[in-house]
Amino acid sequence: MPFRVTVIGTGYLGATHAACMAEIGHEVLGVDVDAERVAALQAGRAPFYEPGLEALLAKHVADGRLRFTTSYEEAAAFGDVHFSCVGTPQVENGYAADVRYVDAVIEQLAPHLKRPCLVVGKSTVPVGTASRLADRLTELAPVGELAELAWNPEFLREGFAIEDTLSPDRLVFGVRSDASRATLEELYRPVTDKGTPVVVTDFPTAELVKTSANAFLATKISFINAMAEVCEAGGADVGKLAEALSHDERIGGRFLRPGVGFGGGCLPKDIRAFMARAGELGVDQALTFLREVDSINMRRRTRTVELAREQCDGQFLGRRIAVLGAAFKPDSDDVRDSPALNVAGRIQLMGGDVTVYDPKAMDNARKSFPTLGYALSPEDALQGAHLVLLLTEWEEFRNLNPERLRDVVAVPRVVDARGALDPAQWRRAGWTYRALGRP
Structure with missing residues (x-):
């Protein structure tokens, strides 16, 4: 049965979720306070790059199944199910998550809820947030307890967000009633009919699933990067080490890729918020290992700069440095906490003449780092360079002709900080090839 669904917050998560809810058959109304963004979405234009998203938006705006508004009153009158998809950035001068946007959704939506409905949180929040919001929802909504809350965390990978929404590896429903569970089961039936497992749990567990998953993945990435440090000191090859470890089914190969480390808008701020919340709950010692995970990750950026300087005979002054990559990962234009731009910026501050190229993230990179140089192609970026740094593993870069x-x-010197290139091929072509954790 199709539902009338609202999606509040049309950033990366919300715009993707809105388009995918329309794709599985629901009528969808996206809500955002940014009128300019709403206008772009209503025209079928995505405000960021995600493979396949713009086509999906345009398809369902055109067929009338998806539209957008700035009105909470309109959203309340329209929706049977309201998804809250706003961000939870890191607070200034601290590690904790800033949940004011999540709070604002309840404060602005609830007073307009005059008939039974389900409000579903998808944002990554500190454990305990959902219970507090549920009480506030009941207090503010004219319909009272007939406006229920559920928590349904997202597990999207940038670059694969549509796939992860339409064919997720699991769905988690944090609910307080059988009615809420039944609503979510029916809403997601087109997804679960394909075999997606569902885990039904309470609010705190649902909140912890996302933060625990991100903490585990961050730990796995930092583990192999810690091994890269040991490999460099001992003359071993971390790439081969990771390959050997990946054949152990208890370990697996996913996220076991050494390099310059993780960034983006999720992993760094989420593990820090997790540590902060553990401290508030009096169990900070349980997550002290995440401080080292964070530290290892940040050291990879420093080591990349050091390795680049070694290749430039100890100094960047007077050297032209070509940087391939600006986004924090391929198939994205997201430059939030991007290791690539962090390294590029550090090298520029140390006197290097830095030119950056990225297939999709150039506009966002210019806004964040306007003093760096930018090129229109890899060849333009490499023109006259004394060193090439590969910092985001786009397929375009893997296919370059050395x-x-x-x-x-x-x-002809290259530092492959993502382990994305074929060392033998580049060395045969006359390049000095270096990579983190490799001889």
């Missing part, structure tokens, strides 16, 4: 590029640069 023989042709050798004649473009001033000195």
